[in-house]
Amino acid sequence: MAQLLLRAGKERSVMRRHPWIFAGSVARLSGRARAGDTVEVIADSGAFLGRAAYSPESQIRARMWSFDEATVIDHAFFKRTIAAAVARRSAHPQLTTQEGQRLIHGESDGLPGVIADRYRDTIVLQLTSAGADRWREAIVGGLLQATGCTRIYERSDSEVRGLEGLEPTTGVLAGEAPDADLQIDEYGVLLGVDAVAGHKTGFYLDQRENRRLTRDLARGRSVLNCFCYTGGFSLQALAGGAESVLSIDSSGPALDGARRNLARNPQLDASRAEWMEADVFTALRELKAAGRRFDLILLDPPKFAPSASHAQRAARAYKDINLLGFRLLNPGGVLMTYSCSGGIGLELFQSIVAGAASDAGRDAQILHRLGAAADHPVGLAFPEGEYLKGLVCQVL
Structure with a gap:
């Protein structure tokens, strides 16, 4: 088996059981290995550190399978x-x-x-x-x-x-291709899954418990769901007894999927649901100009910062969208705001949201800090895995 020899001092993260080895940490490859082959990871001292998958074209040059010398990768x-x-x-x-x-x-x-x-x-x-x-x-x-x-x-x-x-x-x-009408029951609400062409693997499972919290908060409230995709948050708000739910997305096919999801659930009052195909940033400015206000607003935008190098530009987008959200809230209203950007940490995200509230002239308090559901665990040695973060803020 080929050996990946690390530079002096670069073994520390591996010894803390972090699973990534970057190209800059590698002194050389001893032996021959192709992409995906298992290599032994060796410290500058000669100490065995573990076995990893080799990736010669990636800046993450190896990913650890095991830190145990007795473990065979088979x-x-x-x-x-x-x-x-x-x-x-x-x-x-x-x-x-x-x-x-x-x-x-x-x-x-x-x-x-x-x-x-x-x-x-x-x-x-x-x-x-x-x-x-x-x-x-x-x-x-x-x-x-x-x-x-x-x-x-x-x-x-x-x-x-x-x-x-x-x-x-x-x-x-x-087996066979996924059922064209594949659906799941999520806390009593039926939701369609497009495994072949939908986002990610067909649905956003990471937001499951946050959708459930939306259901708990929605009773009697006017709700605005931005970047609604196929309506998961919207349907849970309706199931929770929302007075009205306006859902906005720039994708017509996604909104078609949301309407189909609503039709799967005849127990929900479809007359309380309104769907809008529009750019969310533009739509929020138009809603403000029209004097619309809401009791509960959800902001779940796409990934603005795939890496830390995009953080500054992404911060401006998050600031803008949250500023608009705060301005559209009724007194006592609640903002549920999320970032799925790995390049934006929780501390920075909270600072951005706080700045948006200040610029909107709104005093607010944090009711909940949110993350991904329990089936999306974060390894203690791998903080990069904590990509989804959310805040539930109530204006005073």
């Missing part, structure tokens, strides 16, 4: 690791009844570059690293055995594959 390793991840979800009381849940969350589950989401009997799999791609057969076999699911569909079409020198790839890996 089919049995993936079978064990996948089974353990699935078992942890099965034992979590918040997840046992969920028809949609994340089974494997990359580095935080010990499988860098592997994302697996389950929608009833269908698993949607993303392989975003060279190592994950190299072991796809073992990963598919481990998922089938651990879950009893009959279908696995690959959605390895994320842009990050390009950073690994990998081409995008999609298609059936096991």
